[in-house]
Amino acid sequence: MALILNIETSTTNCSVSLSKNGETLHLKEDYSSNYSHAERLHVFIDDTLSNAKIDRSQLNAIAVSKGPGSYTGLRIGVSAAKGLCYALDIPLISISTLEALAHQVKVDNGVVVPMLDARRMEVYSAIFSSEFEQIRTIEAQILDETSFEEYLSRGKVYFVGNGVEKTKGLLTHVNAVFIEGKLPSANQMSKLAYLKYKKSDTEDVAYFEPYYLKDFVALKPKPKK
Secondary structure: EEEEEEEEEEEEEOEEEEEEEOOOEEEEOOOOOOOHHHHHHHHHHHHHHHHOOOOHHHHEEEEEOOOOHHHHHHHHHHHHHHHHHHHHHHOOOOHHHHHHHOOOOOOOOOOEEEEEOOOOOOEEEEEEEOOOEEEEEEEEEOOOOOOOOOHHOOOOOOEEOHHHHHHHOOOOOOOOEEEEEOOOOHHHHHHHHHHHHHHOOOEEEOOOOOOOOOOOOOOOOOOOO
């Protein structure tokens, strides 16, 4: 039996799930439009374990969404995951944020494009088949009217994530399907984390870092009026 705590903080959704052998036992998340991870993540972890009547000492591994996504959000999630792994002496599993997001789309054909907003007209995106085989690597991609043309010309393309809002205004192809209101969730991490756990596909807790894809750029504060 494998009890895994899954942590997702790559966007504004602060999300925690507890899974048993790949099945989610309990999920707690906050689809807020504001980042609240620093205040809520550890509360969500405690609530998730309490509601499932599981003690931390019973956990077999911690899984964390590794990115890409919000620099600060990823750091908070990874720091919490590593702290738990150190304290409990259990392995750390990392899950691709975009792969987990793709698993929110269930279709029989076409391709799935999970995408996260990366400011201006840029998104972090990848492309998966309907069987969730990754067919294009993760990119920081600047959108225009010709984006994904190769895939749209072949069949349905399902776009999911908070990058959809800026994409649907650009792409008018009949094969473009926009799935709105979805953010990465710890719920889809349950199955993916268990598959990695069974293969002992884990990270070095001491050296693991989030996958930022781009260097962090601090924004200048707005001048006070």
